Amino acid sequence: xxxxxxxxxxxxxxxxxxxxxxxxxxxxxxxxxxxxxxxxxxxxxxxxxxxxxxxxxxxxxxxxxxxxxxxxxxxxxxxxxxxxxxxxxxxxxxxxxxxxxxxxxxxxxxxxxxxxxxxxxxxxxxxxxxxxxxxxxxxxxxxxxxxxxxxxxxxxxxxxxxxxxxxxxxxxxxxxxxxxxxxxxxxxxxxxxxxxxxxxxxxxxxxxxxxxxxxxxxxxxxxxxxxxxxxxxxxxxxxxxxxxxxxxxxxxx
Ligand code: SF4
Numbered sequence: 001x002x003x004x005x006x007x008x009x010x011x012x013x014x015x016x017x018x019x020x021x022x023x024x025x026x027x028x029x030x031x032x033x034x035x036x037x038x039x040x041x042x043x044x045x046x047x048x049x050x051x052x053x054x055x056x057x058x059x060x061x062x063x064x065x066x067x068x069x070x071x072x073x074x075x076x077x078x079x080x081x082x083x084x085x086x087x088x089x090x091x092x093x094x095x096x097x098x099x100x101x102x103x104x105x106x107x108x109x110x111x112x113x114x115x116x117x118x119x120x121x122x123x124x125x126x127x128x129x130x131x132x133x134x135x136x137x138x139x140x141x142x143x144x145x146x147x148x149x150x151x152x153x154x155x156x157x158x159x160x161x162x163x164x165x166x167x168x169x170x171x172x173x174x175x176x177x178x179x180x181x182x183x184x185x186x187x188x189x190x191x192x193x194x195x196x197x198x199x200x201x202x203x204x205x206x207x208x209x210x211x212x213x214x215x216x217x218x219x220x221x222x223x224x225x226x227x228x229x230x231x232x233x234x235x236x237x238x239x240x241x242x243x244x245x246x247x248x249x250x251x252x253x
Contacts, residue, residue, distance in 0.1 A: 001056070004087055007026040007049045010023065010026075017071075022072050023065055023068045025071060026074060026075065027076055030042065030043045032139060035174075039075070042076040059095065070120075071099055075102070077103060084101075084114070088118070098120065102123070104124055105150045108156055121164040121165070128180060128183035129187065130143070136171065157191050164195075165194065166195070168196075168199070169201050176221075182228055185231075195236065196233055197240070198225055198241075201214070223250065
């Protein structure tokens with residue numbers, strides 16, 4: 001029996017795996033404290049929303065759901081718990097579902113062990129790989145350690161040939177300029193991500209309440225930043241996601 005700290009499962013998302021109806025498994029714990037995070041109830045293992053469960057219970061729920069074609073394991077940071085590796089292994093062994101995780105690249109050794117079970121991988125490229133990364137992750141003092149781990153994970157991902165998506169959130173006062181997006185797009189290119197999603201910060205239920213007073217960047221700015229990224233990434237699918245327009249692909253001019 002493997003126990004894992006888990007916050008629940010959403011049955012049939014259409015947003016969490018490209019073109020597939022997906023179950024989303026929410027695991028607890030995250031090493032970062034992004035001030036703009038909207039999953040604040042999942043960041044610690046002892047959050048009232050989190051409970052221990054046997055991985056077999058999660059597998060059973062997935063097996064009983066005849067609608068889904070894929071499963072996305074997310075958090076928090078799913079690789080914070082070593083037991084997640086067992087969960088991924090069991091999902092692949094006990095179901096025929098396509099499998100994806102959303103990870104922040106803080107655990108390169110666990111990432112290496114997880115990749116053989118995965119069909120798809122999504123991660124944040126939160127900022128250029130310097131002090132700014134620590135600031136966006138809410139841990140400015142630890143930026144060197146964080147950047148070293150993210151870089152180690154990127155080296156592993158470079159050798160992994162399945163589809164992989166990078167995401168950057170545009171956050172007022174933290175990450176919002178064309179120059180910053182040119183730099184993050186450069187990372188996306190170097191690692192060989194197949195998809196790049198630029199998403200809009202939302203001022204709702206944020207970890208740092210002062211972020212609830214900030215404005216979402218407008219769709220026009222999002223599109224402008226994505227066009228800047230696309231110049232660096234002519235062969236990568238680049239898209240924005242906004243409240244106003246949903247998902248929109250940005251094409252070469
Ligand atoms: S947004 Fe940051 S703090 Fe929130 S779950 Fe993701 S990595 Fe963790």
